[in-house]
Amino acid sequence: MRLKSLELYTEHPEYEFAVSGHRACQGCAEMLALRLALKVFGQDTIIAMATGCMEIISTPLPTTSWRLPWIHVAFENTAAVASGIESALKILTEKKKIPRKDVHVVAIAGDGGTSDIGLQALSGAMERGHKFTYICVDNEAYMNTGIQRSSSTPYGAMTTTSPPGKRSIGQSTQKKNMPKIAAAHNIPYVATACPSYPFDLLAKVKKARMTNGPSYLHVLSVCPTGWRIPSDLAIRYGRLAVRTGVFPLYEVENGKYKITYSPEPLMPVTEYLKGQGRFRHLTDDIIAKIQERVSTDWEDLKFQCGVK
Amino acid sequence: MAKPMDQYKWHELNVGCVIEEVGNAMEYKTGDWRSQKPVWNDAKCIKCGLCWLFCPDAAIYQKDDGLYAANLDYCKGCGICAKECKPGAITMVEEER
Numbered sequence: 001m002r003l004k005s006l007e008l009y010t011e012h013p014e015y016e017f018a019v020s021g022h023r024a025c026q027g028c029a030e031m032l033a034l035r036l037a038l039k040v041f042g043q044d045t046i047i048a049m050a051t052g053c054m055e056i057i058s059t060p061l062p063t064t065s066w067r068l069p070w071i072h073v074a075f076e077n078t079a080a081v082a083s084g085i086e087s088a089l090k091i092l093t094e095k096k097k098i099p100r101k102d103v104h105v106v107a108i109a110g111d112g113g114t115s116d117i118g119l120q121a122l123s124g125a126m127e128r129g130h131k132f133t134y135i136c137v138d139n140e141a142y143m144n145t146g147i148q149r150s151s152s153t154p155y156g157a158m159t160t161t162s163p164p165g166k167r168s169i170g171q172s173t174q175k176k177n178m179p180k181i182a183a184a185h186n187i188p189y190v191a192t193a194c195p196s197y198p199f200d201l202l203a204k205v206k207k208a209r210m211t212n213g214p215s216y217l218h219v220l221s222v223c224p225t226g227w228r229i230p231s232d233l234a235i236r237y238g239r240l241a242v243r244t245g246v247f248p249l250y251e252v253e254n255g256k257y258k259i260t261y262s263p264e265p266l267m268p269v270t271e272y273l274k275g276q277g278r279f280r281h282l283t284d285d286i287i288a289k290i291q292e293r294v295s296t297d298w299e300d301l302k303f304q305c306g307v308k
Numbered sequence: 309m310a311k312p313m314d315q316y317k318w319h320e321l322n323v324g325c326v327i328e329e330v331g332n333a334m335e336y337k338t339g340d341w342r343s344q345k346p347v348w349n350d351a352k353c354i355k356c357g358l359c360w361l362f363c364p365d366a367a368i369y370q371k372d373d374g375l376y377a378a379n380l381d382y383c384k385g386c387g388i389c390a391k392e393c394k395p396g397a398i399t400m401v402e403e404e405r
Contacts, residue, residue: 016366020382021333024364026341027386032364058333061325062310065333198361224386232387232400235362 009202010039017041022065023057027231029238030054030137030221033195034108037135037219038068040205044103046085047071050078050113053144053223054137076117079125079134082107086130104209105132111152112142115176126185126214133208133215136178139223147226151176154246155293156286157278159226164281174293182216183252189215191251191260196222196238200249200260207251220247228277237272244272245298250305257305269294310335334382338365342385344400346378352397359389359398 006013017038024031030053038045047070049055055072058065073081086105092098107125109118114136122134141159142148149159153171158164162171182190189211193201201219208215220241222234229237241247242263249261269291273279282290310332322328346359346368353375360368360376367382368389378389390398 018366019331019334020365020367020379021336021338022365023336023338026384027388028364032362035364035366036361059327061313062316062321062327063333063336064327064329065331067331195362230387232391234364234386235388235392 005199006039006202009199009206010042012039012042015039017043017067018058019065019067021063023060024053025223025225025231027224027234028053028057028221029195029234030139030219030223031057032234033137033193033201033219033221034135036195036198036201037205037217040202041068041104041106041133041209043068044101045069046103046105048073048078048081048085048105048107050109050118051075051144052110052113052137053139054108054110056144075113077121078107078109078113078118079121082132082134083125083128083130086132105130107132107134109134109136110142110144111136111138111140111178112150114138115151115178119181122182123185126182126187126216129187129213131211131213133205133211133217134182135217135219137219137221138178139221139226140175141223141226143223143226152178155290156282158281159278169283169286170278170281179216179218179250179252182218183255185214186255187214187216188212188254189251190218191216192218192220192247192249194220194238194242194247194249196235197242197249197261204251204260207253226278228280229275233275237276240267240272243267244269245294246272248298248301250301257301259301259305259307266295266298337381338384339379339381342383342403344385344387344402345380345383346385346387346389346398347401348376349397349399350375352395354395354397356394358392358394362388362392364388 018035082105149162154175157171164170191204193204222237224231245266250259355374367379387400390400
């Protein structure tokens, strides 16, 4: 029964492109998201991956967990290298040096390598209109180096560089809205996804694969280690993030917004915040601020989608 | 067959550190990381496959009779399968060491 429904999205429901033996933490939802996404991309894929959790846990020399061509790029140039691979494939095909084949280029980077240092390369690649998919796996901090804040860290979160205390509430800035930045480049496909909703993720990856131009996927990756939650709750917290409206699931196809999973009525944000060690210092007034921001953003998103 | 990193001489590595064996991370058995392992109650299992779908390590497989089990060579004991199992057919059991 499970295989039947996966066949809608992939010709390889059983085949693992990300094999066991990788060094991810127990319960790493980021690895789960990539494991599922690669089933849709298939064998004719080249991956360019930035330095980060995913890169180091999957390819500590001399082993690799990937069953696909894969290149490790510098922290800031995932999109640049992906652009180069895509252009090279085009030219080699035109010059008849390689047979014409539909090979898809996928650029994968974390939230640090996308919204911080990788933003410039990403913006350039999207502007030039290369046919590739950029996946930002967002675990909301620089987790690989021991949980430092990034611009994707949510308001009030504890990290080692945004520690809460007498003079600080944790992260003092709001989470950078990367899907909005991608949509502002007018690329054909932008979507947010979460592995807690696997079929939604697979459908969006499939759409990204078929896009004739740049596509951007922002995947919320629950990190039990960095968020200080038990390792078995990774999927549950992804669900809570969506159902409280903290991370809405939507897509933007050629500028048209659409919510793909409507969690109305929204659960209160405290359901998501409680139980996470990185939020346990929050006082009621900070939580109220977070709730207000989440509600406002959700209403704005609904307005943008044309939903009352 | 990959050797531990400290046993490689500089000239044995490929140019650009290219790894020629696909998926050779399977040589590293992450199974000894765990302190608890999932155990299936075959009577309750409805063969929905959610445990297989949600395992970050791809360590769950379907047996010939359609029921599921964990590959103990790689299972890290995170407990996601037990948490997501709808009929509650999986329990996490302490590893005896």
